[in-house]
Amino acid sequence: MYVALFGNPNTGKTSLFNCLTGSYEYVGNWSGVTVEKKVGVLRQHGVPVVDLPGVYSLQPLSRDEGVATDFLLTEPCSAIVNIVDASQLRRNLHLTVQLLEFGCPVVIALNMVDVAEKRGVKVDAAKLSKYLGVPVIPVIARTGKGTNELVHAVLAAKDKPHPAIAIDYGAEVENAIRRIAEQLPDDVPGNKRWAALQFLEGNERMAAYLHGRFDLSPLAAIREETEQALGYQAAKHIYETRDRWISEAIAVTAIEFEQKPLTLTEKIDAVVTNRYVGLPIFLALMYVVFMLTFNWLGTPLADRLDAFFSGPLTDWLSRLLHWTGASPFIKALVLDGVVAGVGGVLVFVPQIFILFFFISLLEDSGYMARVAMVMDRMMEAIGLNGKAFIPMIIGFGCNVPGVMAARTIEQPKERLMTILALPFMSCSARLPVYALFAGTFFAREQALVVFSLYVLGIVVALGLAKLFSSTLLKNENSLFVIELPPYRVPQALTLWRSTWEKGKGFIRKAGTFIFGGSVAIWLLTYVGPRGVGVPMDDSLLAAIGGLIAPLLSPLGFGAWQAGAALITGFLAKEVVVSTMNIIYHVHEASGLKKVIAAQFTPLSAFSFMVFVLLYTPCLATVAAIRKETGSWKWTLLSIGIALTVAYMISLLVYQAGKIVGFP
Amino acid sequence: MKGENMMMANIIIGGAIFAYAGWTLVRHVKKSAKGACASCHAADHCRGSCGTER
Amino acid sequence: MVLTDLYKGETAVVVRLAIEQEALKQRLLHLGVKEGKMVRLKAAMPFGGPVMVEVDGQAIGLRRKEAASIEVR
Numbered sequence: 071m072y073v074a075l076f077g078n079p080n081t082g083k084t085s086l087f088n089c090l091t092g093s094y095e096y097v098g099n100w101s102g103v104t105v106e107k108k109v110g111v112l113r114q115h116g117v118p119v120v121d122l123p124g125v126y127s128l129q130p131l132s133r134d135e136g137v138a139t140d141f142l143l144t145e146p147c148s149a150i151v152n153i154v155d156a157s158q159l160r161r162n163l164h165l166t167v168q169l170l171e172f173g174c175p176v177v178i179a180l181n182m183v184d185v186a187e188k189r190g191v192k193v194d195a196a197k198l199s200k201y202l203g204v205p206v207i208p209v210i211a212r213t214g215k216g217t218n219e220l221v222h223a224v225l226a227a228k229d230k231p232h233p234a235i236a237i238d239y240g241a242e243v244e245n246a247i248r249r250i251a252e253q254l255p256d257d258v259p260g261n262k263r264w265a266a267l268q269f270l271e272g273n274e275r276m277a278a279y280l281h282g283r284f285d286l287s288p289l290a291a292i293r294e295e296t297e298q299a300l301g302y303q304a305a306k307h308i309y310e311t312r313d314r315w316i317s318e319a320i321a322v323t324a325i326e327f328e329q330k331p332l333t334l335t336e337k338i339d340a341v342v343t344n345r346y347v348g349l350p351i352f353l354a355l356m357y358v359v360f361m362l363t364f365n366w367l368g369t370p371l372a373d374r375l376d377a378f379f380s381g382p383l384t385d386w387l388s389r390l391l392h393w394t395g396a397s398p399f400i401k402a403l404v405l406d407g408v409v410a411g412v413g414g415v416l417v418f419v420p421q422i423f424i425l426f427f428f429i430s431l432l433e434d435s436g437y438m439a440r441v442a443m444v445m446d447r448m449m450e451a452i453g454l455n456g457k458a459f460i461p462m463i464i465g466f467g468c469n470v471p472g473v474m475a476a477r478t479i480e481q482p483k484e485r486l487m488t489i490l491a492l493p494f495m496s497c498s499a500r501l502p503v504y505a506l507f508a509g510t511f512f513a514r515e516q517a518l519v520v521f522s523l524y525v526l527g528i529v530v531a532l533g534l535a536k537l538f539s540s541t542l543l544k545n546e547n548s549l550f551v552i553e554l555p556p557y558r559v560p561q562a563l564t565l566w567r568s569t570w571e572k573g574k575g576f577i578r579k580a581g582t583f584i585f586g587g588s589v590a591i592w593l594l595t596y597v598g599p600r601g602v603g604v605p606m607d608d609s610l611l612a613a614i615g616g617l618i619a620p621l622l623s624p625l626g627f628g629a630w631q632a633g634a635a636l637i638t639g640f641l642a643k644e645v646v647v648s649t650m651n652i653i654y655h656v657h658e659a660s661g662l663k664k665v666i667a668a669q670f671t672p673l674s675a676f677s678f679m680v681f682v683l684l685y686t687p688c689l690a691t692v693a694a695i696r697k698e699t700g701s702w703k704w705t706l707l708s709i710g711i712a713l714t715v716a717y718m719i720s721l722l723v724y725q726a727g728k729i730v731g732f733p
Numbered sequence: 734m735k736g737e738n739m740m741m742a743n744i745i746i747g748g749a750i751f752a753y754a755g756w757t758l759v760r761h762v763k764k765s766a767k768g769a770c771a772s773c774h775a776a777d778h779c780r781g782s783c784g785t786e787r
Numbered sequence: 788m789v790l791t792d793l794y795k796g797e798t799a800v801v802v803r804l805a806i807e808q809e810a811l812k813q814r815l816l817h818l819g820v821k822e823g824k825m826v827r828l829k830a831a832m833p834f835g836g837p838v839m840v841e842v843d844g845q846a847i848g849l850r851r852k853e854a855a856s857i858e859v860r
Contacts, residue, residue: 126817131810158845161819189844309816331844339846345833395739400747408750443848447836450850456837480810551814551853554839554846586757589750641761690765 071146072120073112073224076138076169077153078162079124080555082181082211084108086153087121089214090221094571095121096471097564098433100442100460101553102478105134107141115225117148123477126161128168129273133477133485139275142172143259149228151220153179153211156193157186159324163316164309168268170202173234173261175227178206179220185556190330198323203235212561234261239311243304246270246296250289254280270296271305335436335556342437348444357521359428363421364505365517371420372505379413403592407652411588414651414662415644416580418502423573425498429467430568434560438463442552452532453539455479455550458488462531465495466524467572469691472497473698483545487538489698490708491531493687496524498576499643503682506647510663511672519676523683530684530715579642587645591638591652606653625681625717626674626724639682641689646682673732677724684716790857791838793828799859801826806856815857819843826859 075083079101088095091110096103101124108121122141123134130136141147152169154162169176180195199206205223209216238244250266258265258280268276270293280286297304342351362368387409391401432438438460446456457479465472472492479485496504504520512519539545594611598604606612607630615634622628622636631653639646654665670678686709687695696705793799801824806812819842820826829846830839837848 126814129813131813158819158843160843161817161845164817313821335846339830339839343830343832343839345831348832394742394746396746397739397743400743403747403750439848443837443839444832446848446850447832447834450836456848480814547808547810549808549811549814550837550848550850551811551818552848553818554848556846582757583761586754586761589754590758641765688765689762693766 071148071229072118073149073151073228074141074147075119075121075151075153076165077124078126078155078158078165080553081124081153081155081162083124083153084121085211086179086181086209086217087119089211089217091119094567096571097568098438099436099555099558100433100438101555102134102460102475105137105474105477107137112221115221117228125165127165128268129271130275132480136275139273143275143279147174149175149177149224151177151179151224153181156180156183157189157191159191159193159320160316163319164312166202167235167237167312167315170204170235171261171264171267173232173264175230175232176204177220177223177227178202178204179211180206180208181211183208184210188330188332190326192325194323194325198319201319201322212564234264236263237311237315239308242296242299243270243307246292246304249292253288255283267308269293271308332556338557339440342440343443352441352444359425360521360524361517363424364520368421368424369509369516372417375420376417379409379417383413384409402596403589407588407592408585410651411591411648412580412585414647415502415584418505419573419577421501421505422498422576423569425501426467426572427565427569429463430565430572431560432463434565434568436555436557439552439554443554446550450548452536453545453548454484454487454535455548457550457552458484461488461492462495462528465492465497467498469493469495469497469687470694473691473694476698480549481545481547483543484548486699486704487535487543489695490538490704491535493691493708493712494527494531494534494684496527496683497643499688500682502644502647504679506662507666507675507679510667511670511675523679526680527683530719534711534715579644583642584644584648587638587641588648588652591649595652611653624724625720626677627670629669631669632678636681636685640686643682643688671733673724673727677720677727680723681716681720684712684719686712788859790826790828790840790854790859791851793859795828795830798825798827800824801857802860803858804856805858806853811853818847819845820847820857
């Protein structure tokens with residue numbers, strides 16, 4: 071039996087969840103950060119807690135909201151913690167009412183009291199508790215203040231039967247509720263009155279749930295009768311009745327002194343959402359991020375790390391191996407396989423952390439939602455909406471959470487298009503490839519070259535979306551409404567934590583999968599069809615890479631080495647660099663640079679980077695696309711398109727470049 | 734005697750590396766194939782099922 | 788008069804949500820945009836892009852076409 075966290079989007083549910091369970095789930099300052107339920111355990115008490123995506127009401131409009139409603143319908147919960155944003159009391163209480171009607175014990179966590187006070191609203195927790203008949207605990211979810219009191223309240227309320235509230239919805243609706251409730255089976259989740267009300271309101275998930283159990287037509291008939299008697303939709307009537315009830319609650323419990331705008335937010339918005347400079351500011355910020363990542367800060371740091379790996383670390387390891395009396399085989403395995411493969415990827419940790427830092431900053435500040443708004447006009451032109459830009463930005467970190475984040479897009483077709491466009495967003499795993507190749511061939515213009523690749527990814531993604539929206543996925547009902555939360559100054563600790571949580575994945579991957587991959591790849595270079603310890607060109611890997619090499623030669627990189635690196639890169643794109651490191655038999659990136667400079671020209675290197683950017687989503691992304699679209703057809707189409715597009719564009723780049731006369 | 738020790742060291746180091754490498758590869762492919770959970774920090778101790786596909 | 792007729796910074800009262808798309812109407816209700824509410828136009832994006840309005844101290848972005856079907860007084 072779970073304790074479930076419910077609340078409006080962006081009210082701090084996940085922050086609270088992190089405090090309660092000691093986890094580090096992904097938080098951010100926009101609506102729709104959490105798109106899937108997350109399970110944790112209440113510290114010291116062993117009670118399972120589940121964090122749910124934010125909802126405004128129990129009637130879902132998007133996929134992530136469906137997760138929350140489905141949870142209520144299918145999973146038993148021992149208590150509900152309803153987190154309420156004190157600065158938006160009216161809209162938050164609409165959800166609270168529905169939860170109170172459900173009939174499970176509810177504890178309210180009153181968050182953002184400080185923001186409310188800045189806005190000129192003071193909420194009296196004791197009075198609110200008395201009015202609603204449930205405990206109300208003020209908390210500050212970002213710092214964890216009040217969580218102890220909350221835990222006590224939850225443990226006290228949990229599993230105790232709690233009478234559901236019953237608002238008087240007027241004769242017609244009350245009559246309908248009674249008649250529907252009579253027909254409902256006894257095992258319906260929650261209170262029967264609640265279930266009847268949800269059905270009357272037109273909750274599709276509720277209807278779908280009941281539909282699986284019995285014939286709905288008598289219930290639908292009751293709804294129709296009621297709506298005829300009312301003269302308008304039952305949903306509207308129910309909404310209005312609740313709204314009046316809430317107005318009274320607010321009148322009794324909240325003191326509004328002067329309504330004050332949030333001055334900082336107003337000031338920042340005056341600039342970043344300005345009609346003339348809004349978009350230029352976003353682009354300029356992106357440029358600064360790139361320069362910092364690839365030029366001003368990232369590359370010098372990566373070079374230091376590289377020097378350490380290739381110098382002291384390699385020396386130390388080889389001396390250690392010598393001392394243990396390792397055989398040449400083991401030495402080669404460790405130095406040419408593991409150190410080359412893992413080290414070759416790890417040297418790019420500085421760039422990756424800098425990029426993650428800025429993504430976290432974007433997520434935490436509140437600017438993300440503004441970007442969606444600023445970009446909406448352009449996205450509309452290609453058949454998407456501005457909200458699709460948020461998954462795309464997340465995709466710059468990793469495509470998998472990006473694909474998941476598309477759940478917040480209400481329109482199914484727009485959501486599908488966003489998912490299909492996402493793999494072209496250049497994720498951080500592709501970054502080592504750029505850093506290596508651009509660093510070798512375009513040392514001076516490195517940031518610019520990499521920037522051009524990111525832009526190319528976006529252009530291809532949007533072009534493809536445009537193609538889909540005008541052919542297969544025509545969509546007249548594009549929808550765009552977005553909440554623009556107040557800005558907040560990101561806390562250093564939170565910012566560090568989100569950067570670390572993202573970057574940790576990369577380091578962990580280097581220590582696990584890339585380690586394993588390096589060993590496997592090295593082994594493939596060591597054994598050949600005609601024995602072990604063969605020259606590299608006669609190895610198994612050469613044979614495998616050689617299979618596709620002829621296909622790639624019109625693109626400018628027809629050597630088996632490139633083919634082999636690309637094949638292994640499907641498992642995880644970082645491995646492209648590991649494979650190259652191992653193949654070219656050097657222990658560190660600086661030596662590798664010399665070797666690949668002999669194998670590639672600047673033009674073929676650029677063509678190769680373009681290909682790596684576009685060629686296929688990695689295994690994890692493919693799996694995520696499969697899961698989110700629920701269809702193999704779209705998944706395979708996504709891979710097919712990626713391969714075709716990558717081939718065509720790389721071909722164009724290389725052949726056109728040759729004609730123009732690039733080396 | 735010394736030769737035998739060196740032999741042992743080689744087997745232990747080599748065996749450990751290959752065993753670990755094999756384990757990580759299997760785990761990665763299994764985890765990646767789950768898709769949604771790959772991005773989730775709670776995946777290790779999560780008892781809920783990811784994905785809402787029905 | 789409709790929402791998009793307001794000047795930047797001007798405040799008005801919502802009279803009617805003449806929006807056909809049910810999902811959108813729902814979403815606006817969720818966010819507190821309904822008859823009788825005070826709304827303020829905060830900004831408008833160029834080239835017919837979305838507008839930013841404020842309701843209950845909460846800023847919302849929505850498309851101009853839809854904002855034009857919100858009647859105000």
